[in-house]
Each structure stands twice: as structure tokens, then as C-alpha cells.
């Protein structure tokens with residue numbers, strides 16, 4: 001499906017740069033309601049084009065009362081009123097509603113970050129009953145005066161929840177004055193205008209009742225219908241590819257052996273059959289025996305035509321002496337495209353017609369975390385790193401992109417692969433980044449035999465995980481070469497050798513992650529196997545950082 005021009009976006013999310021915006025989209029799609037996210041400062045026409053029943057305003061890093069804060073387009077509130085659209089502001093979104101409609105927001109005396117308790121009021125439309133619940137907060141500003149027509153329907157509990165007595169709430173509801181100032185406004189509503197606001201983040205799992213609230217809001221308050229299924233993507237996407245690609249056109253697919261490109265290739269193959277030509281690139285940055293393994297499983301399990309291009313020298317010569325992570329990523333992205341152009345040229349000699357399209361297995365998180373392309377809706381957040389297939393692409397690229405999974409998350413892609421009968425061996429594979437070991441060796445990847453050392457360590461670690469039967473409970477596991485020497489003692493001799501790091505994470509979509517809690521005996525076994533078998537390594541460390549604050553890959 002061309003998700004971006006999908007006209008049945010029941011829930012449109014306007015993004016103001018929160019790190020959690022993608023989660024709102026995911027949560028709502030999980031409820032079988034199609035949702036899409038566009039920039040918070042989109043024009044009114046761009047917003048209206050989606051004809052959505054509900055618009056959610058995300059959180060964001062800005063302060064609504066300071067200059068330069070992103071604002072909704074002029075006429076937004078008139079548009080929603082005239083069209084009967086429901087609006088829910090989350091955090092910055094709530095503050096924006098208040099500020100734009102004549103209320104007041106200011107920097108709070110004390111911020112609320114992390115777990116908080118709130119009390120919700122009886123008789124509100126958004127919360128059907130009064131209760132105390134735990135929520136996740138992340139704000140430094142607070143609402144001190146409500147716009148006309150709004151009432152407070154929940155407050156955070158800084159002191160004792162007993163101070164939130166029902167009769168005191170009643171007074172607040174009517175005049176909107178903050179007489180219980182130690183208890184920040186946590187939720188507001190103006191049901192006759194269909195506008196609601198939550199100061200906390202219902203989309204994160206640390207707000208245990210958040211999903212329930214979103215569900216109640218969508219189905220009971222907004223009367224949205226659950227009419228979206230993942231398999232719709234498949235049908236629409238096949239249609240889109242058929243419309244875009246002419247009946248004589250040939251298409252190249254960059255196939256890595258990973259989940260995303262395998263599913264993307266399978267979708268395009270359904271649409272255009274043998275006019276799809278897959279290319280697998282050995283960039284010299286692959287894992288132990290990866291080329292052999294991937295090529296043999298392609299042949300055995302997938303009925304696709306795949307050509308393997310050995311481009312080790314091309315990549316490694318360009319990476320010589322390069323240590324800056326973003327530079328590595330850009331060089332690799334550019335080289336991939338140059339190889340695809342060459343492959344298109346070779347096919348032209350063979351077929352008498354040049355392929356004009358390139359299929360990539362790009363996912364929504366790749367887009368979110370790379371340079372935000374226009375229209376992606378990520379105009380207010382920071383670039384974390386350039387994924388080789390998005391931010392790392394050269395500007396003068398000749399091939400046109402087909403990215404059927406561009407707005408999907410990994411678990412959605414795995415589910416889609418299941419519908420397409422892609423073998424489980426492909427679907428369960430841990431993700432492996434296109435820039436490969438280059439983002440796992442800190443510093444110059446061409447120095448000495450760092451790549452080989454890393455391959456051996458990684459192989460020992462991942463094989464041990466498979467043998468222990470825990471591969472499927474881990475989202476991704478790999479080794480890193482930090483390029484640091486430490487002193488050791490091996491066979492009574494002093495050594496000054498390398499330290500290697502192991503990383504294993506659990507995650508839903510790679511956007512946030514936690515480190516995997518191995519049995520210490522497992523770590524002990526892997527550590528001694530690595531030091532005994534891999535020359536030049538005398539120390540093994542385990543990375544115990546979540547994302548955030550770290551990212552999954554070290555570069």
C-alpha cells in the first residue's frame with residue numbers, strides 16, 4: 001500500500017518531535033485502526049487530505065511558551081470543529097491546545113520525569129470512573145490556566161492522593177483555577193468541542209493503563225471502527241507496485257538475507273514475477289561464512305533469482321583510514337548504490353532494457369532515526385544516525401526506490417512475512433545492519449585483522465546462544481571490537497591484547513531496547529571460549545546499557 005497517500009487514515013498523528021511518537025502509531029495499529037504520522041507543522045490542506053476522524057498531537061522537546069516552538073497551522077481548531085474531528089493532545093500536544101486556545105502554560109517549579117501517580121475524576125468523558133493510576137511523565141512545563149470550556153479531569157499526585165478530594169476537584173472543574181497547585185494538571189477535556197488532553201504518555205508501557213485509555217478514547221469516545229488488517233498492506237502494496245512499474249519494466253532488489261529485504265522482495269515478486277532481479281552484496285563487512293550461508297538458503301528456500309556481487313575490495317579501499325561513524329555510514333550507503341547502478345547496467349546488456357527501480361527493505365524505524373526526509377513527519381526531532389539505506393543514500397541516485405515496508409515496524413514485517421509463507425528461518429533471523437561489521441569495529445576497519453577477529457568472536461557468541469536455545473528470546477546479539485588493548489596474563493605470560501564487547505538486547509522494534517539478562521554461567525562459558533580460541537583477545541565485557549541512553553549498535 002502506498003501508505004503515505006492512504007486516504008483512510010482514521011487516526012492522524014501530528015508529530016512534534018517526541019521520542020515516543022512512533023509508539024502512538026504502533027499502539028493504534030495494534031488496535032486494528034490505521035494510523036499515520038505526519039509533521040506537526042504540516043499545512044492545514046495536508047492535514048485535511050487525510051480526512052481523519054481523530055487527530056492526536058504528540059509530545060515534543062519544545063516549550064509552547066517560548067519563541068520558535070512548533071505551532072499548529074492557522075485555522076486548525078476551526079477545521080476540527082467544522083468537521084467533527086476528535087483531538088487528543090499528549091504532553092506537548094496538551095500544552096499546545098491550552099496555549100493556542102487562550103490558557104496558560106509555564107515552566108513548572110519542579111519537573112515530572114518518570115513514574116507518577118495520578119487521580120482521575122468521576123464523571124468525565126475520557127475516564128469513565130475516578131481512579132488512581134500509575135503513569136509515565138516526561139515534562140518540565142505545566143498548565144496553570146485552562147482555556148474557556150475546558151475542565152480538569154485528572155491530577156498528578158505529588159503529595160498524598162488523599163488530598164485529591166472529590167469536592168475540591170469539583171471546584172476546579174468549574175473555574176479551572178489551580179488551587180491545588182502542588183498537584184499538576186494531568187488530564188483535561190472539552191467534550192462539546194471534542195478536545196482532550198493528557199499530560200502523561202499513555203503510549204509507553206510504563207503507563208500500565210495507557211493502552212486501555214487509548215482504546216476507550218478511540219472506540220467509546222470517538223466511535224472509531226477497527227477495520228484495518230496488516231494483510232491490507234499486502235494487497236495495496238502489490239497494486240501500487242503494479243501501477244508504478246510498467247509491464248515491460250525490470251526491477252532490482254537489494255537482498256541482504258535479512259527479514260526486511262526478504263519480505264520486500266517476496267511482495268514485489270508477487271506483483272511482477274521474474275522481472276525482479278535480486279542482488280546480494282558481499283561488502284567485506286559480513287559475519288562468519290555469511291555469504292555462503294545466505295546464498296545457499298536463498299537457493300534452497302526462496303524461489304527468487306539472486307546474483308551475488310563480491311565487492312569486498314571496493315568497500316574496504318574506500319573505508320581505509322576512516323574512523324568517523326557517520327562518515328563510514330555515508331561511504332557505505334554511496335558504495336551500495338554505485339554497485340546497484342553497475343548491476344542495472346549489466347542487466348541492460350543482458351535484457352536490452354535498463355531496470356529503473358530499486359527495491360529496498362527499508363522500515364519505519366530506519367526512516368525515523370535517519371535524516372528525516374521531507375514529509376516523513378520527523379521535522380522536530382534529532383537525527384540519531386544515518387541508516388545506510390536512508391540518510392546514507394547519495395543525492396544524485398538514478399534508480400527510483402520501491403520501499404513497500406517503509407512505514408511498517410519489524411514485528412509487522414515478520415507478521416506479513418508469515419502471511420506470505422516466507423520460511424521461519426528468514427523471519428526469525430536477528431537483524432543485521434547493512435553497514436555490517438563497520439559499525440561494530442570502533443576506528444579503522446581495515447587495520448590488521450580486526451574484521452576476522454570480530455567475526456570469530458561474534459560466531460562463538462551467537463552459536464552459543466543458539467545452542468542454549470535462547471536465540472528466539474533475544475532480539476539481536478552480536479560482538480563489538482572497541483579497539484582498546486588491555487593487560488592480561490595468559491599461560492603465565494603478560495599479554496597486551498584486545499578487549500571485545502558482547503551485546504544482546506530485547507526489544508519490540510529496535511527503537512527502544514533493554515539488555516538481555518543471561519545466566520552468569522552462560523557468560524562465563526562464552527568468555528572463556530573466546531579468550532581460549534581467539535588470538536589477540538584477553539578480555540571480554542558485556543554491555544549492560546539500554547536504549548536510550550545508548551543505541552543498539554556502537555556506531
Ligand SMILES: Nc1ncnc2c1ncn2[C@@H]1O[C@H](COP(=O)(O)OP(=O)(O)OP(=O)(O)O)[C@@H](O)[C@H]1O
Nearest residue numbers: 254255256258259260261281360361431432433434
Ligand atoms: N549485503 C547486502 N546486499 C544487498 N542489499 C543489502 C545488503 N545489506 C543491506 N541491504 C539493503 O539495505 C536494506 C536495509 O538493511 P536492513 O539490515 O535494515 O534490512 P534487512 O537486512 O533486510 O533486514 P534485517 O534488519 O533483518 O537485517 C535491506 O533491506 C536491503 O535492501
Ligand SMILES: O=c1[nH]c(=O)c2[nH+]cn([C@@H]3O[C@H](COP(=O)(O)O)[C@@H](O)[C@H]3O)c2[nH]1
Nearest residue numbers: 386387388431432433434435510551552553
Ligand atoms: O540496515 C541497517 N542499516 C543501518 O545503517 C543501521 N544502523 C543500525 N541498524 C539496525 O537498526 C536497529 C537499531 O539500531 P541503533 O539503535 O544502533 O540505531 C538495530 O537492529 C541495528 O542493527 C541498521 N540497519
Ligand SMILES: NC(=O)CC[C@H](N)C(=O)O
Nearest residue numbers: 059060091092139140141
Ligand atoms: N514530553 C513532552 O512533550 C514535553 C513537553 C515540554 N517540552 C515539557 O517539558 O513540558
Ligand SMILES: [Mg+2]
Nearest residue numbers: 256258432433
Ligand atoms: Mg540487514
